[in-house]
Amino acid sequence: MMSLPFYQRHHDHYDRAYRHKALQSTVSQYQKESKSKSAVYAQGSAAYARGSAAYRHASAADFSLDSSAAYSHGSSAHNLESAAYSYGSTAYDHAAVQSKRSAAYSLESEALSKSSAAYSHGSESINKLAAAYRLGSETYGLGLKDSNLMIEDQSYKMSPKAKRAKQTLVSEDKENEAVDYSVPIFTGREVNISGITDTEEERIKESAAYVAKRNLFATGEGVSVSKVAKSVSEEEHHEKKSRKVAIRESAERVALKKTLEDTQAFHKKLNQDKLLHPPEFVIKPRSHTIWEKQNVKFHCTVAGWPAPRVTWYKNNVPIDVQAHPGKYTIENRYGLHSLEISTCDFDDIAQYRASAMNVKGEISAYASLVVKRYKGEIDASYLHAGTFSMPLSLGVTPHGFASRFEIKFVDKFEVTFGREGETMSLGCTVVISPDIKRFKPDIEWYRNGVLITPSKWVQMHWSGERASLTLTHANKEDEGLYTLRVVMGEYYEEYSGYVFVRDADAEIPGAPGAPLDVQCLDANKDYVIVSWKQPAVDGGNPILGYFIDRCEVGTTHWTQCNETPVKFARFPVTGLIEGRSYIFRVRAVNKAGVSLPSRVSEPVAALDPADRARLRSHPSAPWTGQIIVTEEEPAEGVVPGPPTDLQVIEATKNYVVLSWKPPGQRGHEGIMYFVEKCIAGTEDWQRVNTEIPVKSPRFAVFDLSEGKSYCFRVRCCNSAGIGEPSEATEATVVDDKLDIPKPPGRIMPTRNTDTSVVVTWTESPDAKELVGYYIESSVVGSGHWEPCNNNPVKGTRFICHGLVNGEKYIFRVRAVNAAGLSEFSQDSEPIEVQAAIGGGLLHGVCPELSGKADGLTDCTTSWEGMHESSQPIFDTDALLKCNAKFNRDLLPSSSDKLGSTGDNNLREMVKDAITSAPQKVVAKQASKSRPGDPLAMEKVKKKKDIAAPSPPYDITVLESVRDSMVLGWKQPKATGGTEITGYYVNYREVIGGVPGKWMEANIKAVSERAYRIENLKENMVYQFQVAAANLAGVGTPSLPSKPFKCEEWTIAVPGPPHDVTYTEVRKDSLVLLWKEPVYTGRSPIAGYYVDMKETEANEEHWRSVNEKPLQKKFLKIAGLTEGVSYVFRVRATNQAGVGRPSDTTDPVVAETRPGTKEVVVNVDDDGVISLNFECDQMSPNSKFVWSKNYEPIEDDSRLDIDSKGGKSKAVFKDLGEDDLGIYSCVVTDTDGVSSGYTIDEEEMKRLLALSHEHKFPTIPLASELAVEILEKGEVRFWLQAEKLSGNAKANFVFNDKEIFNGEKYKMKVDQHTGLVEMIMDKLEDKDEGTYTFQLQDGKATNQSSLVLIGDVFKKLRDEAEFQRKEWHRKQGPHFVEQLGWEVTDECNVMLKCKVANIKKETHIVWYKDDREIMVDEEHDFKDGVCTLLISEFSKKDTGIYEVILKDDRGKDISELKLTDKAFADLMNEVCRRIALSATDLKIQSTAEGIRLYSFVTYYVEDLRVGWVHNDTQIRFTDRVKTGVTGEQIWLQINEPTPQDKGKYTMELFDGKTGHKKTVDLSGQAFDEAFAEFQRLKQAAIAEKNRARVLGGLPDVVTIQEGKALNLSCTVWGDPTPEVSWLKNEKSFVSDANCILRFESGKNVSFTISAVSTLDSGKYSLVVKNKYGTETSDVTVIVITVSGQTDAAKHVVSISGQSQNNITVSKKKKATTMSKPQQEEEKKDIKPYVDEIIATEETPDSKEIPRVEKEKNTKSNQQTAKKTHGKAAAARTVP
Secondary structure: OOOOOHHHHOOOHHHHHHOOHHHHHHHHHHHHHHHHOHHHHOEOOHHHHHHHHHHHHHHHHHHOOOOHHHHOOOOOOOOOOOOEOOOOOOOOOOOOOOOOOHHHHHHOHHHHHOOOOHHHHOHHHHHHHHHHHHOOOOOOOOOOOOOOOOOOOOOOOOOOOOOOOOOOHHHHHHOOOOOOOOOOOOHHHHHHOOOOOHHHHHHHHHHHHHHHHHHHHOOOOOOOOOOOOOOHHHHHHHHHHHHHOHHHHHHHHHHHHHHHHHHHHHHHOOOHHHHOEEEEEEEOOOOEEEEOOOOEEEEEEEEEEOOOEEEEEEOOEEOOOOOOOOOEEEEEEOOEEEEEEOOOOHHHOEEEEEEEEEOOEEEEEEEEEEEEOOOOOOOHHHEEOOEEOOOHHHOOOHHHOOOOOEEEEEOOOOOEEEEOOOOEEEEEEEEEEOOOOOOOOEEEEEEOOEEOOOOOOEEEEEOOOEEEEEEOOOOHHHOEEEEEEEEEOOEEEEEEEEEEEEOOOOOOOOOOOOOEEEEEEOOOOOEEEEEEEOOOOOOOOOOOEEEEEEEEOOOOOEEEOOOOOEOOOEEEEEOOOOOOEEEEEEEEEEOOEEOOOOOOOOOEEOOOHHHHHHHHOOOOOOOOOOOOOOOOOOOOOOOOOOOEEEEEEEEOOOOEEEEEEOOOOOOOOOOEEEEEEEEOOOOOOEEOOOOOOEOOOEEEEOOOOOOOEEEEEEEEEEOOEEOOOOOOOOOEEOOOOOOOOOOOEEEEEEEEEOOEEEEEEEOOOOOOOEEEEEEEEEEOOOOOEEEOOOOOEOOOEEEEOOOOOOOEEEEEEEEEEOOEEOOOOOOOOOEEOOOOOOOOOOOOOOHHHOOOOOHHHOOOOOHHHHHOOOOOOOOHHHHHHHHHHHHHHOOOEHHHHOOOOOOOHHHHHHHHHOOOHHHHHHHHHHOOOOOOOHHHHHHHHOHHHOOOOOOOEEEEEEEEOOOOEEEEEEOOOOOOOOOOOEEEEEEEEEEOOEEOOOEEOOOOOEOOOEEEEOOOOOOOEEEEEEEEEEOOEEOOOOOOOOOEEOOOOOOOOOOOOEEEEEEOOOOOEEEEEEEOOOOOOOOOOOEEEEEEEEOOOOHHHOEEOOOOOEOOOEEEEEOOOOOOEEEEEEEEEEOOEEOOOOOOOOOEEOOOOOOOOOOEEEEOOOOOEEEEEEOOOOOOOOOEEEEEOOEEOOOOOOEEEEEEOOEEEEEEOOOOHHHOEEEEEEEOOOOOOEEEEEEOHHHHHHHHHHHHHHHOOEOOEEEEEEEEEOOOOOEEEEEEEOOOOOOOEEEEEEOOEEEOOOOOEEEEEEOOOOEEEEEEOOOOHHHOEEEEEEEEEOOEEEEEEEEEOHHHHHHHHHHHHHHHHHHHHOOOOEEEEEEEEEEOOOOOEEEEEEEEOOOOOOEEEEEEOOEEEOOOOOOOOHHHEEEEEEOOOOHHHOEEEEEEEEEOOEEEEEEEEEOHHHHHHHHHHHHHHHHHHOOOOEEEEOOOEEEEEEEOOOOOOOOEEEEEEOOEEOOOOOOEEEEEEOOEEEEEEEOOOHHHOEEEEEEEEOOOOEEEEEEEEOHHHHHHHHHHHHHHHHHHHHHHHOOEEEEOOOOEEEEEOOOEEEEEEEEEOOOOOEEEEEEOOEEEOOOOOEEEEEEOOOEEEEEEOOOOHHHOEEEEEEEEEOOEEEEEEEEEEEEOHHHHHHHHOOOOOOOOOOOOEEOOOOOOOOOOOOHHHHHHHHHOOOOOOOOOOOOOOOOOOOOOOOOOOOOOOOOOOOOOOOOOOOOOOOOOOO
């Protein structure tokens, strides 16, 4: 057991902070109950112990469980005779429950109490304490007890201030001992025990909650106890009590065993799947706060089935026990998981996580560790047996022992070569003098300037004399420049050497090398981007792509992430599980096979970036003594809003990566996302992740079609639903946005050492996201290339080591970015490997700067610069920047402290080697002048005429550190007639305002107007003066500067720029130049601001010229006012802000001085491009100085500069993109004569085109070589030149062979028109190839080619063949225009075609579906057009139409398919014409209602009709219906109501567009129509119910005299009509001869028993009721017997009539018949006609009378109906 931490004992706040009043009372009650029941639960006698041990063995045998190991915490077997007691919050001892089944027993204690009366003494207490025992109490071990387990004092009571034992040395020593804390809980038992009631579960939960509260005040893992001696009598007393309950406890064990056996039998019958459940933490790990050097142990208990696997993490990184031996101990004892951390320090402050996982899921629990230290505490490890040694950082410096340390390296490591997988070691012996044992050096190792920390890949050792670094498993990532730095207080020294690591042997011959530098970028919850670098070795075959593998940390199973290789060196990996950590590796593949895998990446956790940032920063504040964890209740029912800021962050041909921000409206619960895509320009959105939503605001979309444009959007979802989509992205084309870089240029090798060569090159143009370069070497003539580096290097310079001395090598370089490797550059010139003069550059160190030079040129070499331009630096800016960087960021080197100013010979040698960059340029450019240049001779002749320069002025401090200052000044206003060769600086101390003696800062002149003075005293005030020198001597020194204090500048903003000058002064502009500040502040310079004001203006008139910071160090200022004087200044800015401005320039007047000339660009006849500048104001010492972008031109590989007299010419050797920029020319020793010329991309193209035109004159072509097909199928090749002389000639070439005029080729050259042509009769397969016309006209030439191969040639050949056939076809009758169709205005379809070459004998035949169409008339071929009219075109007319034109010369066929889409298009046009033919809507009233109608030419079913009422589509019912009758389209509204008023629209849709006809049925129109409807309705009722004769009476009856006549008919009417008869228009009544009957209100009969001639006449039947009257007439003709013979031939027998009686029926005849009609009818009666047939014109049933509202007609007149009667002839029956 672990005692309470000692710091808690000394502070009163301990109990108050960790106890609560309610908790104290609960604990007090718990102690009382424990004491009262102590006799029941204590055990001690040997006999009972033996019995319990026997039970233990039996229990173990029954359940196959090792109980002794369950609760014994490292203790030895205790004496069976001894007694032990457990009280209160210490172990709850129970003699019968000491095996692994103890937890089950505690859970069943309440149930078992019912079966044992003996147990009733303590059952209630057992229930209360069961969870305490289960959740963490220390247990008594069934015969195996912890020897450290002590018995707490009986008198110990929980009080507001705990009683504690005295502090002793022993107790304090035990505070650092390992904590052995256990929680006796077994998850397996929870699975197998059943029968627990709900009440018991609640009790257990309450007990668990009580123990959880009690554990709040326990800072260690356990409860503090003290050892108290007990008397023998007390032992015997408790032993007796234990024996009394032995029998009862034995009975309880039997009952428990039976319960467990029943439970197990029950669970065996269950389905195993139902037993599976995800892991859950029964006990979560607790947070701890401990003192430094203490041990700590985290515990947790996890339930779940199958048993979960627990992994421990530190800040979400898995803890590797093997990587930190002795630091971490991870244990798993029967479900109790623990993590122990030994000897904690501040690095152990972190958030620790226990992650439990099984097949059902994963869960994590977190705990924090805080390590504290006493204020002012000194590490005890510094106290060594009476000697006192401490690190230099504790306030003791070595100045009291020695003025300085001298550090030397012996037995140094050199350039090292290794292979992947090997173990490499670097070592160096360090000699430090003087040797002070109390001070130990700090040993630091760097790779490429980055500090190396120990890991499983790198091990470091310091023996006290030798420092070593071991690469346990070398990889290509380990290649680089290694630097050993030895630091002694304020002094350091370092040594460097390069390490090369080559590829391991491939497992498959020809396989590529392994990729390198695998990194994880942009990690999120379920997504990460993996990037890598391509290998230098491809195995001899191009790399096809890469496979990415992943492995979950803690496992060894690798899973391949992509099915097909990817070429892009970045790949998004999705499908990660949140909270888990992964590592990745990459393998390259070519056609030979797959490479070895790369080194695995650093572990990355699948977490939200915000969570990761919070964990990295934890703890971010000082420890307050409390860890507060809060949980918010999730807000349910909140549907998340749309995501924001959706954008495409990366797009390749394989995938597109999307990024977005979570929505603001999402509640407290987590959200997930669905991603949707659609092709740009459509709205067909498809969900990409259909099965599983993503958790991260990042997603990679695969399976996109390359080259297509897509849009994307995202939706959020949670338990409440799916939210609205985000705004769609812009259209994104699926293609690689990053191009493979272009190859580098100008590979230049330079000798270095006997085994190395320095290779430089120019960077790849327009390269984006460049990773670096690979360099390869080859022995001349071998053809075998070897990589010089296996890790891409940045910069444009590299030292290739390991070469063979005396061999000649060539080199080539290729660039690398994520898209791939560029092509190789051109091979360099061969170079023999030999040492350069002076030994070359060792390990990347410049020979002139190999030491730590003093003064301005003092520049500590940047080791990263080995792969950059590390040649001697002559630029002041670069020197100052380099020096400022290393003096600010690194510790000062010991060599910097050697000697005083002016005494370092090495420093002076360096200065002597360095001259001013402008001076070197002037000398270099002047050296190109001819030897007899008079200006050069004049300089020597007139040396006696020159004078010393005037003093410099405006001395200012550009940077200040503790022991050095950088000065800047302006050049003298008078140079003395010659150029200034250098400056001398003096300084003096100012103490108490009294200046001291002047001292020289430099012995040799410095060429720049900036200088660093070393070895000054910190916080001392200095004054400075500067003198300029020229050929005449040293001028007068400047006035003393104002006093400056030498102190470390700590401001964050940069210092002032310096050397601000102007040039190219014109009336409205000038160019301002400056140099960057020496002091850059705490961050790099981000840009510059230029200020200006008029010279006479006040300070507040300064204004900035540029709104945004400038990146360049020059600016052309325009918009100046002519004649106005201006001054300028420059300010630098960085992340911290804008720094102090520079000194102002001298005033300058904006004017263009007389004689000012500009730089002129010229292209001569040979195509040479040059810049030319003239000056007529030159002095004998003047020189032309050319610069590019206002930087002196030192590289003469691009330009040749030739100056002669007052003219200078800069000739471009090969104008290209590298030459783009601003070129300026300054004439020295003049009054600012200068000019500039800008060559941008457009100007470069213009100049190159002009140069090519002058260099290679060409014959201008009006048109290039073209081909066309002539009428007969001939092929004509032709081109036309703008102008040809009479001497021009042409050569014709086919497939590189010249062809000539002949039978196949007809060639012609017309010099007047410039036309050159060649005609071929026919194209054949052998004519496929390239045709070229070569023109020559004097010096000028030109040619034009035409490639006819593949599909192009086939298309041309087929077209020529078609034209040939067409020509033959057109020799007979043929179609000029093929058969087509058009729709006439009458909506008929006309098929038409146009023919030609017709004669009289030509025939035309029409067919439909191979069946001839008969045409009534012959075609006359008028206007050459043939037509076929199809009226009322409909679906029956679909088919294939064909027309044949033929005569004796041949025939031609034209076909038209009117099926499918063609028929649909035609019907759409027909419907459109029909819709256009529709008349305006009319209103017609009918007896049923109101009808709206419109007439069309004719109606087809394809014309869709719709009706709209008041902008609402009409739904048709029995009352409102629509239809078509003939050509009439109508809408019938039966029984109209006022609701039917409104605007009606008839919509006709032809398949593409709609056509509308509208009528307003409201107001007067509705009223009139409704009134007419009412009238017609009444008329219809009257017509329906009026009296009428339904039929039966004939018109004429002819009968023989003496015969009986019987006529009958039916009448109808409502009410029943009145019936009367008329004879010859007179009333006629019934008598004996003529019987008239009217029966049943409908049957009327007329009977004459014997007719006579007197009965002849006209009989009329009159029926009448209130609705009308109708008359039916019948004419009776009685013939005498004398006419029988003639009439017999015409008698018609009427079947169904009796022989004696003839009964015929007659149709009704309305009374409305006019008299003329009656008279005409009478005239038509012929006496002796056997049968008279009467006809009537019955209106068509479809015909509807048209009623227009504007016509005022009497619609109530009844139209007479003509009956279609039958004439009956009666004949005498013998």
